[in-house]
Amino acid sequence: MAKTIIRVRQGAIAYYLNESSTGAKNNGRRFILSRTSDHGKTKDGWIKVNTTEHQALIDAASDADQFAACNNLYASKKPRLHVDRRSIRGLAGKWEGIAFPLRVTHGRDATRNANNEIVSRHAER
CATH class of the missing domain: 3.30.67 (Viral Envelope Glycoprotein; domain 2)
Known part of the structure; x- marks a missing residue:
């Protein structure tokens, strides 16, 4: 660290x-x-x-x-740009929440999947 x-x-x-x-x-x-x-x-x-x-x-x-x-x-020296590592993964896929836990990309409990739908993180599991 x-x-x-x-x-x-x-x-x-x-x-x-x-x-x-x-x-x-x-x-x-x-x-x-x-x-x-x-x-x-x-x-x-x-x-x-x-x-x-x-x-x-x-x-x-x-x-x-x-x-x-x-x-x-x-x-x-030539400076290197700061890269925001939070946005590296891209949009959430349809499989998220089934095989892997949902991830939050906007707001407190929301994530976006590949269909650009907002899915609650605490939806039925």
Whole structure:
């Protein structure tokens, strides 16, 4: 699970440096610098950060220095777009709710199947 190491904000822009494990490769440590704008409403993207860059971000003295270092590092690399993983599966199939549990895609208890019908999650089973 990811652990946030640095969170710095200035105005509507915020940077987050996260550490996540990848298993045995690279001692299990990977660093990602994410950027949000519009007070966290828009996820602009993320970049990979190596251990040298990670140490430079941590060694910055104040929040203003950390923000400047994050801003320079983010500008120096091509950011990758944030992908919303909730919408990867697509529309629910007709089989959902029979062989597999229903999934919620809109609203609290609703899901859409392939026929674009709204089915209650708590329907008769």
